[in-house]
């Protein structure tokens with residue numbers, strides 16, 4: 001992480017009327033629409049509530065990604081998606097009746113004259129199917145049903161603009177339309193730049209907007225007002241071709257798809273759109289000898305063209321929906337055991353967290369795909385764009401432990417492999433696998449953001465957690481040398497941590513951080529457990545006794561002499577902070593720290609709760625959503641646990657924010673402080689592990 005975004009101005013709210021529709025389970029700061037990869041990451045910002053057809057969808061970083069939907073009912077048109085203005089044509093806005101979200105879906109119901117339109121945005125979550133999980137496409141399913149007992153003639157229209165294709169609208173784009181079993185627009189930059197981004201949007205690859213082909217399906221590309229007026233006035237698109245490739249903002253070309261649903265009564269008729277971005281290669285990765293490897297998304301092992309994978313995806317909608325509904329139900333059932341508020345927080349976190357990650361494979365020497373060579377890559381979205389940041393994977397790790405711990409191992413693998421090459425010079429764990437996504441080109445000069453105790457502890461704790469959860473010792477066996485090297489570092493520096501950063505780098509460097517010492521000591525004890533799993537009982541005994549000895553010494557060093565609480569840093573009696581690193585002691589069942597410590601912290605936190613939660617520490621009034629939930633996992637009083645959750649929900653639903661689940665916010669004002677759309681929200685699943 002880094003601190004630069006902290007000062008981002010808080011979103012200034014317009015005075016909006018309270019929404020007239022129902023929101024279930026609540027109205028979040030921003031609604032995930034198509035959220036499946038770092039680049040397919042489009043949302044509907046909310047504040048106090050914005051209807052699907054009241055504003056433009058936008059990329060997580062804020063830039064508009066125009067997306068329009070019209071439904072034409074007996075020749076009268078209504079918008080249900082986006083905020084288009086079309087000269088020379090008449091339409092009105094459908095009226096939003098409800099909005100709801102689950103872990104995989106955001107669903108809007110709008111009334112358009114005598115029909116209801118249901119727009120379901122489904123971003124699949126397929127944690128154990130690597131082919132499906134790696135397909136960077138999302139669904140928009142539009143279904144229409146009559147509400148007045150009569151049948152109506154229905155056509156559905158949707159388009160996207162070139163804004164999806166680059167982070168800057170002066171870039172020239174080109175396009176084509178495939179007409180096979182699918183109707184599919186393909187849009188790309190005329191001059192792409194491999195592995196580059198502008199304002200976090202990818203500068204290469206192809207965007208696709210597609211429906212199944214067949215009777216009543218039509219497609220058109222052209223100037224926004226021309227194409228939209230064509231539909232509004234005729235109910236069908238024109239075969240006239242606009243092949244005047246030009247800049248995104250030059251007469252705004254749009255990519256439209258229409259489906260005539262015919263006569264529709266009270267039984268719904270529907271059309272399914274697929275939107276997505278496919279780039280190949282996806283990731284640049286550094287190998288031994290500083291050789292750079294191009295890596296591709298996993299799904300290429302099964303499909304050899306974009307058209308094939310899009311066709312599969314569109315034809316698979318009913319399976320995808322069934323699978324999504326099953327996952328939604330499981331998450332809801334598990335999380336509701338904590339509370340309904342918790343279930344909502346978890347549901348909002350899942351798409352966001354997983355969309356930061358991409359599953360890749362390499363080609364073997366003969367040009368075939370090597371599906372034994374799976375590496376998973378995470379973009380540190382919003383805070384600085386690093387690749388596979390260890391202290392971002394760590395807070396996110398509960399989502400992988402819950403959904404599929406192998407995914408966690410696939411995330412650690414690029415870090416282990418790179419540090420095994422000897423190219424990285426430091427004795428502690430690296431901070432990240434590359435300074436900017438989608439490049440994982442390492443840090444051969446060793447000047448990555450140094451968080452030596454933090455990252456070494458994180459790697460050891462995750463190594464043990466994933467190996468146990470996956471019930472597979474292969475990875476810890478292969479990398480036990482590195483794990484032991486990091487343990488030596490922790491033995492030297494974790495009891496009295498030198499002046500350094502922890503993961504909360506925005507709060508600045510500090511010596512003797514109490515919570516950081518907890519991380520380091522648990523890391524040492526994790527290596528004891530790893531050694532035991534690998535059959536080295538002498539090492540188990542040695543490292544466990546070092547960890548136990550450190551706990552004894554730490555107990556004296558970290559206690560405040562004035563208050564019954566842990567300090568933020570040693571010898572700073574008035575200070576305190578969230579001791580969220582204790583979560584790993586609980587989760588891994590180590591029982592390293594005494595129960596009395598948990599009781600003490602529980603009693604203390606009860607005295608320092610603000611309206612929207614407990615501050616991260618005494619330096620500021622802000623906190624982190626992930627650490628609120630981790631701390632909720634260590635307190636010994638269910639009432640306080642529920643207070644952590646309900647105040648987090650109060651922040652999320654207070655109408656003061658409009659970014660993708662921002663994880664840093666002020667506990668007094670409830671205003672977000674800049675971090676958004678980050679994978680760390682996967683940490684909100686922590687309570688599902690206990």
Ligand SMILES: *[C@@H]1O[C@H](CO)[C@@H](O)[C@H](O)[C@H]1NC(C)=O
Nearest residue numbers: 087088089090091229232233
């Ligand atoms: C729009 O509707 C108005 C009122 O019904 C009508 O006078 C006008 O001609 C329509 N315009 C177009 C472009 O259809």
Ligand SMILES: *[C@@H]1O[C@H](CO)[C@@H](O)[C@H](O)[C@H]1NC(C)=O
Nearest residue numbers: 363364365370371372373374
């Ligand atoms: C496939 O990848 C694995 C893991 O990197 C490697 O050990 C193996 O040699 C590769 N196979 C081929 C045929 O390249």
Ligand SMILES: *[C@@H]1O[C@H](CO)[C@@H](O)[C@H](O)[C@H]1NC(C)=O
Nearest residue numbers: 496497499511512557570571
């Ligand atoms: C850290 O704590 C130790 C133990 O109390 C103390 O000796 C040392 O001076 C502290 N370091 C700093 C920089 O405050």
Ligand SMILES: *[C@@H]1O[C@H](CO)[C@@H](O)[C@H](O)[C@H]1NC(C)=O
Nearest residue numbers: 487488491538539542543546
């Ligand atoms: C225990 O581990 C420490 C740190 O690696 C090492 O210095 C020490 O020699 C070990 N003790 C035994 C008895 O192996």
